[in-house]
Amino acid sequence: MTSKQPKMFSEIEMSIKALKPETISDERKAILQPLTDFIQLKVSKNQSVNINFICTHNSRRSHFSQVWGQTMANFFNIKNVFCYSGGTETNALFPMVTETLRNSGFQIKMISKNENPIYSIKFSENDHPIIGFSKKFDDDFNPKSEFAAVMTCSQADGGCPFISGAEKRIAITFEDPKIFDNTPQQAAKYQERSLQIATELLYVFSQIK
Numbered sequence: 001m002t003s004k005q006p007k008m009f010s011e012i013e014m015s016i017k018a019l020k021p022e023t024i025s026d027e028r029k030a031i032l033q034p035l036t037d038f039i040q041l042k043v044s045k046n047q048s049v050n051i052n053f054i055c056t057h058n059s060r061r062s063h064f065s066q067v068w069g070q071t072m073a074n075f076f077n078i079k080n081v082f083c084y085s086g087g088t089e090t091n092a093l094f095p096m097v098t099e100t101l102r103n104s105g106f107q108i109k110m111i112s113k114n115e116n117p118i119y120s121i122k123f124s125e126n127d128h129p130i131i132g133f134s135k136k137f138d139d140d141f142n143p144k145s146e147f148a149a150v151m152t153c154s155q156a157d158g159g160c161p162f163i164s165g166a167e168k169r170i171a172i173t174f175e176d177p178k179i180f181d182n183t184p185q186q187a188a189k190y191q192e193r194s195l196q197i198a199t200e201l202l203y204v205f206s207q208i209k
Contacts, residue, residue, distance in 0.1 A: 008074060008124045009154040011105025016075055019195065021203040023196070032200055034170045036207045038148045039081070043208055049073075049081040050147035058087030058134040059094045061152040061174045061193065067101060068198040070130050071123045084147070086137030092116045093132050095179075100190045101113070104198075138164060172200070 024032075037050075042049040051069060055062035066085035073081035098108050098119060105123075112118035112133075120129040137143055137149070150167035154173045163169055174197060180189040 007126055008071075009105045009107065009122075010148075012071065012123050013075075013105075015104040016071075016198070016202060019199045019202050021199055021206065024200060024203055028200070029203070031172055032204050034168070035150060035172060036204050037080075037150065038168050038170070039204065043078060047080070048146075049078075050084070050143045051082070051150060052084040052137060052142055052147050052163075053150045053152050054086050054088070054137045055151075055153040056088050056155045057091035058085055058136075059091045059096055060177060060198070061099050061189075063093055063132055064086065064095055064101075064194050064197045065150065065174075065201065066195055067106065067123075067130055067132070068194070068201045069205075070073060072198075072201045074123060074127060075202075076205045076208065078205060078208055082143070084142045085132075086135050086139060086142050088137065090116065090134050090136055092134045093119060094178075096177075096190045097162075098132070100187070100194045103191065104194065126183055128132050160194075 006187045039049050044078075050100050053062040053065035053069065066083045069083040070081065073083070089110040092115060101121065102108055106160040107122040109120045110117050111120050116134050119132040121132050122129045143165070145165040147165065148170055151169065151171045152174055153176060174193060177190045177193045180186045
């Protein structure tokens, strides 16, 4: 694996190069394939790739997915990829998520402090930062049409049977690290989930030609 974007922060590059996509099971690869197919189709047609990662509260898994998805598109130099996230309801980006991403090398700054803080999340010196905050999937910040809705939790997938404007709906669910909140395993489990999501999205974007 060789990054084509040398200006990505070196610590993030090191984190990516330490991932092991060969450990992904065939069963899991089959779950990831529809997202690969969606991205490849858009790239082949020279169209923008809009992906909205959706979870219940848009506080943990959907943000990990948005951040790593945008980062992997940059890592493989795949242009016009725009990753978003949303929830079926609004809460706040959980602080352990930003702490976990910082540990992988992201530069994160809180740009609005309130009950639902807004964060600037950077993976390189010169690329536009990812803007992280909790919002509903149909918030004005997110695309209204021509996007893939990737359901990152089974609760959102089951509780939200219709995503208006979605060109494709894809279920790629992850276990919720929230169950380890306020336990000795919290930091390790958030890191585990972040790296799982990073590994799987690394695999997805590595397939794009």
